[in-house]
Amino acid sequence: MSSWVVESVQAEIGASVPWPDDVALYQPYEVEQILLPDSANCLSVKTFLHMCGLNFNLELRVNAEEMSPSGKVPFIKVGAFLISELDPIIAFVNTKGFHISKHLSDTQQSEMRAYMALVENVLVNAELYLSWCHEDVYYEITKPRYSSCYPWPINLILPLKKFAEIKSRLSSIGWYNKSFEDVCEEINTCCQALSERLGNQAYFFGDKPTELDALVFGHLFTLITTDLPVTKFAEVIQKYENLVDFCDKIEDTYFKKKNLKA
Amino acid sequence: MEGDIELDIWHGDWGLPTVEPKCLAVLTYCKFSGVPVIVRKTGNPLKSPSGELPVLRHGNEIQGTTEDILNYLREHQWGCDNKLSNIQCADTIAFCSLLEEKLLPAILHLWWIDGKNYIDLTRPGFAKASPFPLNFILPGNMRRKARLRIYSKNGENVTDGEVDLRIYKDAKQCLNLLSKKLGNAPFFFGDRPSSFDAFVFGYLAPIMKAPLSNNQLQSHLLACPNLTHFCKRILKDYFPNDIYENEKKKENTKKQMSGLAEDNPNKTKNMILAGIFAITAMVGYAFAIGLIQIELSDKESEEEENPELHKSQPETDKHHENQQTYEQFEPLFEEPGGEE
Incomplete structure (x- = not known):
């Protein structure tokens, strides 16, 4: 059953059950397998759950993509429910009574949603473009990693199938025909907007984190730190110092602390 | 600026200068910024470099996509966004992607994928507007593009029905967010119109005005009175001719109906x-x-x-x-x- 259909059921059943201890977050293997866009999405979800102060066990699976109800990673398993992707996970967590953006006014709520759409519209597509449409990255990184877990004949077929899927997705919004410079320009515009909005604040809306912070951190941090043959995207982002500081700070607060504790 | 600026857009109806959301957005932007455009209503998008309307022609320059047109106009100092602060500019960009991400799929679905609307209104309308051999090909082509835009984003495990449910839910949420953002202000960013206002008007006015037989977004839109007032005000202030023409047309049809006996x-x-x-x-x-x-x-x-x-x-x-x-x-x- 898909995560979207489940949503309405969750609203009724989910609210009464507290957050169980055995929540699991499923994703592909970090070192050998995961691709740039998936990695960014997983990091966003993990950051969001950390911000809510919710516990989860990280489960690495070779076939996480096929296990997911919507075909996308990451997904979480809470009791009987499987929920994939950030938006449905946020909605689900909200029904459990955890709101990290509760303190925002109506206008701020809509602004937050708008910036989240901006990140999804620009950064996600740019990551897909870089991984699948840039020749060097595709042959050196994406193809070997994506086919790493499959045996001989299908390791040639599945990357092509996935490529066709990504191609139709990017061409439907006109990104497939863009040049690499155009994509860099898009990222630049997006980062400029994010940087303006962030200003000198600790988080995008005051001193408390919101969903937007988790999403922006997940994507920017992945783009800056991932080791790729092409570093142009990271260079573009690093021009905006406040965004880089913002990423460092969130990493310190939510990831280094956890590691020390562990 | 030398030479005439020509803007090719789709035909208009129901008191709107054009029925296509993007064309309407660009035209509204031109009106907001006072660009002296010569509007040409055409049904032949093949002359456009991108194969789509709107197209802006200025001397030898041809801009074929909405983004390019706006960027071109901005470069030539025709812009209603000049008075915005930096943060407001950033907000404009963010809210435009909100529209693109959440509202556009539902609008495309409403016009092109929903069987009843497509057969009753969209296909005949666009076929009538385009010249002879194109009228058989064009509506189907545009429908295919819309289908790709809506469904290509989703993985294999998701059925079309689930996508439909999701996009309408997203669109209704998006309307709520817009309504909250607008509040009681005359425009989204202060007292002056911006490019974002043009886009919101371009997307919402056709839904509000079109006699679609299946229009779940219209009922939701009518429940947000500030958004409907916003659309009506822009229509009245910037496109008075089209309202007048529409009323004239209505009268004519009434006359024709009563004149049947004669x-x-x-x-x-x-x-x-x-x-x-x-x-x-x-x-x-x-x-x-x-x-x-x-x-x-x-x-x-x-x-x-x-x-x-x-x-x-x-x-x-x-x-x-x-x-x-x-x-x-x-x-x-x-x-x-x-x-x-």
Whole structure:
């Protein structure tokens, strides 16, 4: 059953059950397998759950993509429910009574949603473009990693199938025909907007984190730190110092602390 | 700036200058910024470099996509976004992607994928607007593009029905967010219109005005009074001509409806003419088949018989006269014999 259909059921059943201890977050293997866009999405979800102060066990699976109800990673398993992707996970967590953006006014709520759409519209597509449409990255990184877990004949077929899927997705919004410079320009515009909005604040809306912070951190941090043959995207982002500081700070607060504790 | 700026857009209807959301957004942006555009309503997007409308032509420059047009106008200092602060500019970019991400899929679905709307309104409308061979191809093509735009984003495990549910849910949430953001202000960013206002108007006005048979977004939109007021105000302030034309058109159709009874004499006249034509055609055909020959032969036979009659009559007369003369003479011979 898909995560979207489940949503309405969750609203009724989910609210009464507290957050169980055995929540699991499923994703592909970090070192050998995961691709740039998936990695960014997983990091966003993990950051969001950390911000809510919710516990989860990280489960690495070779076939996480096929296990997911919507075909996308990451997904979480809470009791009987499987929920994939950030938006449905946020909605689900909200029904459990955890709101990290509760303190925002109506206008701020809509602004937050708008910036989240901006990140999804620009950064996600740019990551897909870089991984699948840039020749060097595709042959050196994406193809070997994506086919790493499959045996001989299908390791040639599945990357092509996935490529066709990504191609139709990017061409439907006109990104497939863009040049690499155009994509860099898009990222630049997006980062400029994010940087303006962030200003000198600790988080995008005051001193408390919101969903937007988790999403922006997940994507920017992945783009800056991932080791790729092409570093142009990271260079573009690093021009905006406040965004880089913002990423460092969130990493310190939510990831280094956890590691020390562990 | 030298030369005329021409903007090619789709046809208009229902009191709107154009029915296509992106064309309407660009046109509204031009009106907001006071760009002296010459609007050309066309139905042939093949002349555009991107194969889509709107197209902006200025001298030798041709801009084929919405983004390019706005960037081009901004570069030439035609912009209504100049007065915005940096943060407001950032907000404009963010909210535009919100529209693109959450509202556009539902709008495309409403116009192109929803079977009833597509067959009743979208396909006939666009087919009528485009020239002859294109009108068969274009609506189907545009529908395919819309389908790709909506469904290509999702993985294999998700059915189309689930996507439909999700995009309408997203769109309704997006309308709520817009309504909250607008509040009671005249425009989204202060007192002056911005490019974002143009986009919101471009997307929402057609939904509000179109007589779509399946329009779940319209009812949701009508429940947000500040958004509907926003659209109506822009329509009134910036496109008064189109409202006027629409009212005129409505009156005309009303007149036509009431004038149907007066058309009846014409009808009978036509019927009579048609009858006459039919009869002449039938008679002509009858002549062609051979009626003419029969009639001709009748006349000839009459003409042939008549001279004989004329000739024979005098003969008989003569015969009778001879007989009479004979008869007259006979008694002369008999009388003397009888006397003997």
